[in-house]
Amino acid sequence: MVEIHTKIRELRQQQGLTLKELSENTNLSVGFLSQVERGTSSLAITSLKKIADSLGVEMSYFFQQESSSNYTVTLENQKSFEVEGNATKYVKLSGSFPGRNLESMLVTLRPFQKDTQLYSHPGEEFHYVVKGKLIIRVDNQEYMLNPGESIHFPSEKEHQWENPLNEETVLLSVLTPVLF
Template sequence: MDIGQKIRDLRIRKNLTQEELGERTDLSKGYISQLEHNQSSPSMETFFDILNVLGQTPADFFNDAAPSQLVYRQADQTVYDDDEKGYSLRWLVPESNENEMEPVLITFEPDGTFKTFEPSPAETFIYVVSGQISLQLGEDEYIAKRGETIYFHATKQHQIHNHSTGKSVCILVATASYL
């Protein structure tokens, strides 16, 4: 196991610079760099301080479990059809609601409407694969057609629906527990 590389990966995942990690652990940026390049070894106390700032337990840090799944086949995906509202929702990554991002494929029938969402801290990205999608964000409406994207912070009540006379398909990726 490359301890320095693992510290570096965790630091980057926490969106910290070497200097910020050093400040939070009373270490210098240079020392953090030496640790990440395996040019120095920390004391146990220093190592535990670093892990604490990085949100890791020693058991988690040294767990060499098999890498998580990276490729998800269609058979891994889950589909939910709402005939009443006229849409089909396909979770592209199983259990993605436990991750920071949740990607789904939504197929809308003509006049199909997805549920209404209350304001939240989520960020949402929508890519229109075919047709046209309308986003009602608070009092404003935004329309995107095939090949266009919508990106917004979900700070207002919002809802998406099919804005074309035929079927529309979009890929939606949201942070937090959006869906």
């Protein structure tokens, strides 16, 4: 499979865009995009969504095709994936149908994993801690969540998360807009 960073670079070049133009379209820095295209920087799913939107492709363009039923995602159809260079593991839980507005995923954060940058994007995010602990910063406010606790916020507010434990943290995450 062709690596995500290679697909981004090739698609950008095919469209005749410079890194500066892609940066202006995505509000991501030229330096960051350059590192992404070289495969030397981690890439959050929200940043990949901005890049995909700017390049006029669906997020699925960057991943192998997944098969799923219309309304259900059975255990055998649950495919885990990671965004290249990012330690977070995702399992897509949403069904597939026209007009779908929610994206639900099981998210696993590695021990001591911490976002190094703040993210913001249109939509909403909901995170429920299944296992472990989550520190999440939203609009300069820090929240510590334990198993069974949740947070729901407008994702236009700058946010980042952290797993403060020496074990995995598992989240049920539901967000808008649809990513895949």
